[in-house]
Amino acid sequence: MTPLALKDTSPRVDRLQIVALLGLMVVGVLFIFSATMVSDSAAAQPLVKQLWFRQLVWLGAGLSAAIALCLVDYHTLARWAEPAYWLNILLLIAVLFLGTVRGGARRWFDLGFFSLQPSEFAKLAVILALASFLSRPAEELRLPGNFWRAIGMLLLPFALIAKEPDLGSAAVLLPTGFTMMFVAGVPRKYIFRSLGLVGALVILLIVDVLFAPPIWQPIKLKEYQRQRLLVYFGRDFAPANATPEQKRAARQLQQEKTYQSKQALISVGSGGFWGKGWREGKQTSLGFLPPGAAHTDFIFSVIAEEKGFVGSATVIALYAVVLFTGLRIAGQARDRLGKVLAVGVVTLLFSHVFINIGMNIRLMPVKGIPLPLLSYGGSSVIASLIALGLLQNVHIYRKGY
Amino acid sequence: MIVFDQLKKNDVQLQLLALVFCLGLAVLLIGLWWVQIVNASAHQESVETQAFRSVRIPAVRGKILDRNGVSLAENRPNYNIHLYLEELSPAFRKEYQRIRPRAVITNDLPFWKDWLGFPTVTTQYTKLSIDNLMRVQRQARYNAAASVIRRIGDVLQTPLTLDYTNFTRHYDAQRALPYTVASNISMAQMARFEERGINSLGVDLEAQPSRAYPLGSTAAHVLGYVRSDDSSAPNELAYFSYRMPDYRGVVGIEGGFDSQLRGVAGAKSVQVNSLGYRQSETIWEAAESGRNVVLTLDVRIQKAAEQSIQKFLGNNARAAIVVMHVETGDVLAMASSPTFDPNAFIRKFTPDELARWKSEELGVQKNRATREHYQAGSIFKTIVALAALEKGLNPLEEFTVDRNPNNPAKGIYNGVRPPVKDTAPPGKYDLERAIVRSSNSYFITNGLRPGVFDKVVELGARLHLGERIGLPLLQETPGNFPRAGNQRSWNPRFKANICIGQGEMDVTPMQMAVMTCALANGGKVLKPRLVDRLESQDHTGFEPPEVFPKGVVRDHLGVSKRNLDIVRHAMLAETEDVAENATGRNVRIDGLRICGKTGTAERDERRADGQFKNTVWFVSYAPFERPQWAVVVMVEDGQSGGATCAPIARDVYLALQQMSRAATNTLATTR
Numbered sequence A: 001m002t003p004l005a006l007k008d009t010s011p012r013v014d015r016l017q018i019v020a021l022l023g024l025m026v027v028g029v030l031f032i033f034s035a036t037m038v039s040d041s042a043a044a045q046p047l048v049k050q051l052w053f054r055q056l057v058w059l060g061a062g063l064s065a066a067i068a069l070c071l072v073d074y075h076t077l078a079r080w081a082e083p084a085y086w087l088n089i090l091l092l093i094a095v096l097f098l099g100t101v102r103g104g105a106r107r108w109f110d111l112g113f114f115s116l117q118p119s120e121f122a123k124l125a126v127i128l129a130l131a132s133f134l135s136r137p138a139e140e141l142r143l144p145g146n147f148w149r150a151i152g153m154l155l156l157p158f159a160l161i162a163k164e165p166d167l168g169s170a171a172v173l174l175p176t177g178f179t180m181m182f183v184a185g186v187p188r189k190y191i192f193r194s195l196g197l198v199g200a201l202v203i204l205l206i207v208d209v210l211f212a213p214p215i216w217q218p219i220k221l222k223e224y225q226r227q228r229l230l231v232y233f234g235r236d237f238a239p240a241n242a243t244p245e246q247k248r249a250a251r252q253l254q255q256e257k258t259y260q261s262k263q264a265l266i267s268v269g270s271g272g273f274w275g276k277g278w279r280e281g282k283q284t285s286l287g288f289l290p291p292g293a294a295h296t297d298f299i300f301s302v303i304a305e306e307k308g309f310v311g312s313a314t315v316i317a318l319y320a321v322v323l324f325t326g327l328r329i330a331g332q333a334r335d336r337l338g339k340v341l342a343v344g345v346v347t348l349l350f351s352h353v354f355i356n357i358g359m360n361i362r363l364m365p366v367k368g369i370p371l372p373l374l375s376y377g378g379s380s381v382i383a384s385l386i387a388l389g390l391l392q393n394v395h396i397y398r399k400g401y
Numbered sequence B: 001m002i003v004f005d006q007l008k009k010n011d012v013q014l015q016l017l018a019l020v021f022c023l024g025l026a027v028l029l030i031g032l033w034w035v036q037i038v039n040a041s042a043h044q045e046s047v048e049t050q051a052f053r054s055v056r057i058p059a060v061r062g063k064i065l066d067r068n069g070v071s072l073a074e075n076r077p078n079y080n081i082h083l084y085l086e087e088l089s090p091a092f093r094k095e096y097q098r099i100r101p102r103a104v105i106t107n108d109l110p111f112w113k114d115w116l117g118f119p120t121v122t123t124q125y126t127k128l129s130i131d132n133l134m135r136v137q138r139q140a141r142y143n144a145a146a147s148v149i150r151r152i153g154d155v156l157q158t159p160l161t162l163d164y165t166n167f168t169r170h171y172d173a174q175r176a177l178p179y180t181v182a183s184n185i186s187m188a189q190m191a192r193f194e195e196r197g198i199n200s201l202g203v204d205l206e207a208q209p210s211r212a213y214p215l216g217s218t219a220a221h222v223l224g225y226v227r228s229d230d231s232s233a234p235n236e237l238a239y240f241s242y243r244m245p246d247y248r249g250v251v252g253i254e255g256g257f258d259s260q261l262r263g264v265a266g267a268k269s270v271q272v273n274s275l276g277y278r279q280s281e282t283i284w285e286a287a288e289s290g291r292n293v294v295l296t297l298d299v300r301i302q303k304a305a306e307q308s309i310q311k312f313l314g315n316n317a318r319a320a321i322v323v324m325h326v327e328t329g330d331v332l333a334m335a336s337s338p339t340f341d342p343n344a345f346i347r348k349f350t351p352d353e354l355a356r357w358k359s360e361e362l363g364v365q366k367n368r369a370t371r372e373h374y375q376a377g378s379i380f381k382t383i384v385a386l387a388a389l390e391k392g393l394n395p396l397e398e399f400t401v402d403r404n405p406n407n408p409a410k411g412i413y414n415g416v417r418p419p420v421k422d423t424a425p426p427g428k429y430d431l432e433r434a435i436v437r438s439s440n441s442y443f444i445t446n447g448l449r450p451g452v453f454d455k456v457v458e459l460g461a462r463l464h465l466g467e468r469i470g471l472p473l474l475q476e477t478p479g480n481f482p483r484a485g486n487q488r489s490w491n492p493r494f495k496a497n498i499c500i501g502q503g504e505m506d507v508t509p510m511q512m513a514v515m516t517c518a519l520a521n522g523g524k525v526l527k528p529r530l531v532d533r534l535e536s537q538d539h540t541g542f543e544p545p546e547v548f549p550k551g552v553v554r555d556h557l558g559v560s561k562r563n564l565d566i567v568r569h570a571m572l573a574e575t576e577d578v579a580e581n582a583t584g585r586n587v588r589i590d591g592l593r594i595c596g597k598t599g600t601a602e603r604d605e606r607r608a609d610g611q612f613k614n615t616v617w618f619v620s621y622a623p624f625e626r627p628q629w630a631v632v633v634m635v636e637d638g639q640s641g642g643a644t645c646a647p648i649a650r651d652v653y654l655a656l657q658q659m660s661r662a663a664t665n666t667l668a669t670t671r
Helices: A015-036 A051-070 A074-079 A081-098 A118-134 A144-163 A167-184 A188-211 A223-232 A244-270 A299-332 A336-360 A378-396 B012-038 B040-051 B085-099 B111-115 B130-156 B164-173 B187-196 B252-256 B258-262 B299-313 B351-358 B377-390 B431-437 B440-447 B452-462 B492-499 B509-520 B561-576 B641-670
Strands: A100-102 A105-110 B052-057 B071-083 B102-106 B121-125 B179-182 B203-212 B225-229 B246-251 B266-272 B278-285 B291-295 B319-325 B331-337 B399-404 B407-413 B427-429 B524-526 B531-536 B553-556 B595-606 B612-622 B629-636
Touching: A015 A051, A015 A299, A015 A378, A051 A378, A074 A081, A074 A118, A074 A336, A074 A378, A081 A105, A081 A118, A081 A144, A118 A144, A118 A167, A118 A336, A118 A378, A144 A167, A144 A188, A167 A188, A167 A336, A167 B012, A188 A223, A223 A244, A244 A299, A244 A336, A244 B012, A244 B040, A299 A336, A299 A378, A299 B012, A336 A378, A336 B012, B012 B040, B040 B052, B071 B130, B085 B130, B085 B278, B130 B164, B130 B179, B130 B187, B164 B179, B187 B203, B225 B252, B246 B252, B246 B258, B252 B258, B258 B291, B299 B319, B299 B331, B299 B641, B319 B509, B319 B641, B377 B431, B377 B440, B377 B452, B377 B492, B377 B509, B377 B561, B377 B595, B377 B612, B377 B641, B399 B440, B407 B440, B427 B431, B431 B440, B431 B561, B440 B452, B440 B492, B452 B492, B509 B524, B509 B561, B509 B612, B509 B629, B561 B595, B595 B641, B612 B641, B629 B641
Parallel strands: none
Antiparallel strands: A100 A105, B052 B266, B071 B179, B071 B203, B102 B121, B225 B246, B266 B278, B291 B531, B319 B331, B319 B629, B399 B407, B399 B427, B524 B553, B595 B612, B612 B629
């Protein structure tokens, strides 16, 4: 082949997706700036301590990792899927013992300059390993044994992450895994049965938390998780037989627990159509939106308050571009491995976006889930960019030269 | 749709997935539309209520000045030291970290942690229950604030303490407002404060106006007093998160012109952060200063009147003086004794002052010139004389007063049962002598002549006796006087009493001043004028002063000049007729001819010595030739009009004479 012939008519990378991703990254840095630079003391910090700058660093690191991954065909990468999976399982186990505790959860390794959150990378490893596992011949996928192995691959990290506890991060694994199996061609009856089982379990759990007396709860949720569910369903914390004193205490506690989601909703709603303008958001600058969460899980509230419906619709449009170009990549992938891998990445992204934005407008209970590429956080940003790098990788090597 | 077209036509799974994504994003968009567009205003309101506090800013209260611009009520800056809580919040946090309970825990570490060198002994904060947490935080805030306040105390060189309950209450209820650390600090302390520049502690000096009456008790009853008030005046925003109290006038000019003096309070909005600390302020509506009230009083005359009561009768005398200009109706002085210091309502009452203020017997609260009514006694004989003259009495006709068999030196009137005693001796009387000796027999006999009593009632109506004048003092009583139309209940005894100013009639000293002016100015019944004008506080303002008209005539006596002159001469004789031992002679001054009439009215109460208590009067005007001023003196429980009241009136006339000389001198020099 001549070098000229190498020049395909279609581009090697999906340019539209890259443009949308860059847009999201810029928006993210801008609004992390807006959410954190609220006081003079924040501005007086050295640059490396300013979060918008750190986010730039993470983005740079993530982009470099993504580009590096794109240099290797995803088939080669898939061979490393199993070791990567087990390495991540090890990390997830280690973090349960060695991790630092923040807000009652053991999710991070404190590396000094950086808090590593292994669950973010574990999600990636699960996608890669599951894609590689599901790329076996179609006949083998019909065997129940293989189906159960796939379920096991999903449930092991699920359990470990849920143990931290980080139910939100664990939960996104389920839709991602089932969608991958569905697209890979695992018989539908298996999927529907297990989905039915999961659904029944979830409903049981919710009914249990909401209605059963405490001694009747076989599945012990952490108290804060139970409270979040109660907040979401708008139910009283106090049991029906509580004394007035207990009820008063419970009501106060409830107000505090409802505070975050209430303030997020007020932020989003008060933005109106056009928003109050960049760095003009009262909810952030006056600290009503909790300062620890405004630039991470609630970054969407900041955007929605300052840029209004226009801003939030723009963000959703950018994600839509990424998601649908991702699906196009899946459709054009050269084999089942590529297709399932792409679907895994896209579904993971969609789950994050839906749960996070949903929680900002109270469609979803509060979960500690970041908004990919917008929320501040090194692990999340790097893992998201690596995932998107994998997606581009599937696109680049779709022709199989 | 582009999204689906790009997928392979037969790839059902991916198409399904695309559909799910579409639905999901649509749900989010609809949710956002619902929250951000449909319900936007409700959420914006929530931001308002949680991030803004409205604060009422009181307006600067107007001054009260005398006719020459002497200040009687004004505002003094009170320098207070304010602590801004938002500046202290880092200190609160630091103190909380310090006093937060913690426990030292010795961990039994697993071998690998031990091996990795984790410390076995750690210090951890103890987990606190909500109530305990609040308590520790309150204590931390108190400690931090108290230490700042101690340092301020060191600078001011006065020990300052912080009251725990007071501070906590302020923190809970008014966090967005500064806390007053020290109020009313002295100039020396202010200098120390400024010099040491401790503003960095989150404290600042604020001037707050406080009401002051520089002349103390002078004209206290005219001025009235104020109380601290935090209710909304009409046309103000009804709801404020915080309202700075201002003053509400209770009685006197402070009460009567309260709304004009008070002005219109403004409003500002304070933006607060999620912890309730102040972030910034915006003035919505500036306060509109109150207007100054310029009185017709002349402080010199007012003081002379008050001092003369004090000089002759002491602090506890129950007396009143009204000095009025006979042509314009301007009230130059209105004194009521015993008096009080209106400053006591701003600072605190001393126990002594409070006892006086509450004493029923002293009746300090009453303005005796307008609020109390008394029997007029002989001073009303001037009006009876006018009525009789109008009905054809010959002033020179002689009348014989009978001898009182029980008291041969005095006369008696036998026309009614029981007979009425006369203070005048028996003998022959014409009108002038009857006035000078104040003969009861003479005036009852003439008063009961056909038509005369009706004329007396008519003159009383023209003088508006039994009616309120409508002074802006909120302390006024109408008094009593018979009204035409009730003739059937008037028996001779009733009429006889009225003819000597007793019985079913009561008058205020103010009403008697109006009567005296009418006798002096040819029969014009004036509306007393107490307030000259309302003017804006800043003289640069374009707002013109609101001037109240002078010499408003409510009515005319409608009597002939001749008859008035006869009474006027009789009143002159009352002070000048030495041969007749004139009762009003004590008022005499060189160079000023004064017309007067004394009066002594018996009250129902008896003194300790068994005698009836007397209300004694002296009504007068001067100069005789061209009357200018009317002076009415009333003393409760006095000896007699001539002995008790005339000397007091004399002091007032001396002051008036001096004032008029000073005025001529100024005129002469300015020419």
